[in-house]
Amino acid sequence: xxxxxxxQGLVAPLDRANVDTDLIIPKQFLxxxxxxxxxVNLFDELRYLDEGYPGxxxxxxxxxxxxxxxxxxxxxxxxxxxxxNFGCGSSREHAPWALADFGFRVVIAPSFADIFYNNSFKNxxxxxxxxxxTVDRLFxxxxxxxxxSLDIDLEHQRIVTPEGELIEFSVDGFRKHCLLEGLDDIxxxxxxxxxxxxxxxxxxxxxxxxxxxxx
Amino acid sequence: MAxxxxxxxLWSQHLVKERDDGTALIYIDRQLLHEVTSPQAFEGLRLxxxxxxxxxxxxxxxxxxxxxxxAERAEGNTGIKDPVSLIxxxxxxxxxxxxxxxxxxxxxxxxxIVHVVGPEQGATxxxxxxxxxxxxxxxxxxFAALSHGIGTSEVEHVLATQCLLAQKMKNMQVRVExxxxxGVTAKDIVLAVIGRIGTAGGTGYAIEFAGSxxxxxxxxxxxxxxxxxxxxxxxxxxxxxxxxxxEYLRNRPFAPSGExxxxxxxxxxxxxxxxxxxxxxxxxxxASEIEPQVSWGTSPEMVTGISGxxxxxxxxxxxxxxxSYVRALEYMGLAPKQRITDIxxxxxxxxxxxxxxxxxxxxxxxxxxxxxxxxxxxxxMVVPGSGLVKRQAEAEGLDKLFLExxxxxxxxxxxxxxxxxxxxxxxxxxxxSTSNRNFEGRQGYGGRTHLVSPAMAxxxxxxxxxxxxxxxxxxxxxxxx
Ligand code: SF4
Numbered sequence: 051x052x053x054x055x056x057x058q059g060l061v062a063p064l065d066r067a068n069v070d071t072d073l074i075i076p077k078q079f080l081x082x083x084x085x086x087x088x089x090v091n092l093f094d095e096l097r098y099l100d101e102g103y104p105g106x107x108x109x110x111x112x113x114x115x116x117x118x119x120x121x122x123x124x125x126x127x128x129x130x131x132x133x134x135n136f137g138c139g140s141s142r143e144h145a146p147w148a149l150a151d152f153g154f155r156v157v158i159a160p161s162f163a164d165i166f167y168n169n170s171f172k173n174x175x176x177x178x179x180x181x182x183x184t185v186d187r188l189f190x191x192x193x194x195x196x197x198x199s200l201d202i203d204l205e206h207q208r209i210v211t212p213e214g215e216l217i218e219f220s221v222d223g224f225r226k227h228c229l230l231e232g233l234d235d236i237x238x239x240x241x242x243x244x245x246x247x248x249x250x251x252x253x254x255x256x257x258x259x260x261x262x263x264x265x
Numbered sequence: 266m267a268x269x270x271x272x273x274x275l276w277s278q279h280l281v282k283e284r285d286d287g288t289a290l291i292y293i294d295r296q297l298l299h300e301v302t303s304p305q306a307f308e309g310l311r312l313x314x315x316x317x318x319x320x321x322x323x324x325x326x327x328x329x330x331x332x333x334x335x336a337e338r339a340e341g342n343t344g345i346k347d348p349v350s351l352i353x354x355x356x357x358x359x360x361x362x363x364x365x366x367x368x369x370x371x372x373x374x375x376x377x378i379v380h381v382v383g384p385e386q387g388a389t390x391x392x393x394x395x396x397x398x399x400x401x402x403x404x405x406x407x408f409a410a411l412s413h414g415i416g417t418s419e420v421e422h423v424l425a426t427q428c429l430l431a432q433k434m435k436n437m438q439v440r441v442e443x444x445x446x447x448g449v450t451a452k453d454i455v456l457a458v459i460g461r462i463g464t465a466g467g468t469g470y471a472i473e474f475a476g477s478x479x480x481x482x483x484x485x486x487x488x489x490x491x492x493x494x495x496x497x498x499x500x501x502x503x504x505x506x507x508x509x510x511x512e513y514l515r516n517r518p519f520a521p522s523g524e525x526x527x528x529x530x531x532x533x534x535x536x537x538x539x540x541x542x543x544x545x546x547x548x549x550x551x552a553s554e555i556e557p558q559v560s561w562g563t564s565p566e567m568v569t570g571i572s573g574x575x576x577x578x579x580x581x582x583x584x585x586x587x588x589s590y591v592r593a594l595e596y597m598g599l600a601p602k603q604r605i606t607d608i609x610x611x612x613x614x615x616x617x618x619x620x621x622x623x624x625x626x627x628x629x630x631x632x633x634x635x636x637x638x639x640x641x642x643x644x645x646m647v648v649p650g651s652g653l654v655k656r657q658a659e660a661e662g663l664d665k666l667f668l669e670x671x672x673x674x675x676x677x678x679x680x681x682x683x684x685x686x687x688x689x690x691x692x693x694x695x696x697x698s699t700s701n702r703n704f705e706g707r708q709g710y711g712g713r714t715h716l717v718s719p720a721m722a723x724x725x726x727x728x729x730x731x732x733x734x735x736x737x738x739x740x741x742x743x744x745x746x
Contacts, residue, residue, distance in 0.1 A: 051313060081349055083304035083356050086312060235418070236315070239426045242282055242290060246428055249281045249292055250319075259521035259529040260294045260393055263321050 053232035059128030070139030075148040089151035132159040137166025146173040268539025272471040275411035294393040297379040298325035300357040302398030306421035307360040318427035325368040333675035377651020380404040380618035387517025391533040403494040406502040407487035409536040435545040437470035441478040443552035448735040451486030452718035455493040456558035460568040467499030478552035484513040485624035496565040505537030560716040562593035577601035611694040613645035613726040617682040620699035621650025625719040632723035638671030639729030646673040648680040697725040
């Protein structure tokens with residue numbers, strides 16, 4: 051998993067409450083054998099005017115000009131600003147896969163659905179919960195200022211706005227540690243690499259037949 | 266201090282580290298890979314820029330999606346008509362190639378169902394830990410290998426770290442003592458066990474099968490028994506090492522040879538539970554009382570002997586059971602108290618990782634020999650568990666015998682066990698199947714599966730309905746291999 055220490059990025063506002071994982075990535079894309087490549091179908095129903103299906107050439111699809119992520123000023127955004135209960139619905143891990151694949155590293159909202167919350171941190175996405183009022187203020191600032199970007203400092207748990215304002219946020223200590231160190235489950239286990247290596251060596255000496263090369 | 270169970274021994278031999286929260290890292294000696302549960306694991310490795318920890322611990326083969334007709338297979342991967350299936354198989358090929366993992370591809374003679382291939386190659390050895398992204402990995406426990414079925418994220422974890430995060434289970438012993446009757450097989454033992462303890466009876470336990478009836482089984486039979494431990498709720502099934510285990514492995518391609526073989530054998534002899542080991546739970550079953558089994562419902566515990574009848578929900582022990590019986594009978598299109606022998610079949614499937622090995626095909630062939638599949642049967646198919654099983658069966662002339670009797674003789678794969686390829690049941694069809702799951706829709710939407718042994722499936726194909734295979738006069742005792 052990619053480490054997350056400090057991130058500065060352009061903010062895109064998605065002014066909607068209860069964005070569910072079906073909206074984030076519709077079910078027809080779950081047949082894929084990959085966990086990458088979902089970015090082009092992120093928010094498929096909002097983003098395109100036709101119906102999406104796997105394997106399409108998306109460059110030929112009509113874009114919905116009204117959707118924020120299609121607007122010039124939000125190209126390259128890596129921070130998503132959203133409303134309450136973001137990520138509700140099905141447990142599909144494809145939702146964070148799609149957000150990450152599109153290029154989002156942070157989502158800011160007043161609240162998030164549980165499973166989505168877990169899935170996102172596992173995939174290196176930082177979710178920041180702020181009170182409704184602050185989120186509302188950010189929405190207004192983003193809309194008023196083209197190129198509005200935020201500086202997210204996970205270590206010190208604060209957001210620095212272009213105006214120089216500091217917004218503090220809280221995050222679970224274990225999750226913070228994993229993000230700062232870039233640790234997923236595998237990363238955590240690999241912290242025990244010396245123990246695994248020395249076990250492996252003893253095991254190999256005691257039972258060499260278990261390590262036979264394929265004939 | 267009390268002695269150790271086989272499970273305890275295997276656990277402690279692989280324990281890398283225990284964490285404060287009760288989980289442990291255990292070292293994995295062998296990972297078997299197939300096309301359905303591995304693609305996202307490889308993708309995850311790639312995304313994180315990781316490499317497999319130990320390439321030679323892995324062995325891959327496509328099985329779930331491969332077509333089983335000769336014509337389709339002749340075309341290799343391009344014979345796979347469903348584009349999603351094709352992509353999965355191709356992706357496995359590409360991933361194995363890119364990462365350098367040994368793979369038996371679609372038309373390699375060694376290709377087959379992972380749980381048939383591993384043991385057949387000697388890639389499953391006593392004292393190993395074996396994992397595979399498939400719940401029937403319990404099969405490998407027949408070799409006193411600690412085997413776990415795992416999910417895709419765990420597949421990735423094992424690829425990257427050679428370890429599995431696991432929690433120690435409790436110990437259960439299922440003792441099957443006495444002599445099996447003629448025509449009664451390993452499949453009947455395990456169905457009877459599941460009927461007795463229920464599909465959740467083994468949850469949280471590693472089940473060790475023991476007793477004289479288990480000792481007398483061939484390795485094929487033992488694999489059938491361990492394969493279905495998961496249907497009793499247990500992720501792990503085990504059987505201790507004895508001469509049968511050792512003789513089976515001698516000269517297998519991946520098995521050790523020469524001096525290393527002798528050292529291994531000496532070590533393997535200890536892979537049994539100590540006489541004074543204490544089990545958290547013991548279940549005893551009298552082998553002589555087991556009849557050929559037939560499942561009548563939509564869960565493997567809904568099973569009875571061939572002389573039995575479909576239960577009457579009115580007589581169910583409690584309301585929950587009653588409701589599940591009512592629902593099962595409705596789905597299966599059966600009436601309360603209907604005799605098992607009155608269930609008419611539409612299709613017959615002989616194969617799967619439970620019963621797709623050479624001995625299974627021999628048992629079925631013995632019954633089918635010189636007879637004809639009933640006219641009312643739309644399709645009776647025999648699908649060998651691997652290319653090598655197929656080759657062996659053909660060398661023994663079993664293919665001809667099946668074809669003459671009116672069975673189709675197919676190419677190896679999972680086939681109609683889970684109907685991921687084109688082999689499926691139509692809604693409402695009854696199938697005598699040697700596979701392991703009779704869930705709703707498992708063998709095709711609306712399909713009705715009855716789990717039986719290969720001999721019982723063959724007998725049903727000939728009669729057109731279930732019959733007691735023991736009535737087939739020329740059925741010799743099936744234990745001799
Ligand atoms: S034969 Fe059936 S149970 Fe066995 S691995 Fe294949 S699909 Fe799973």
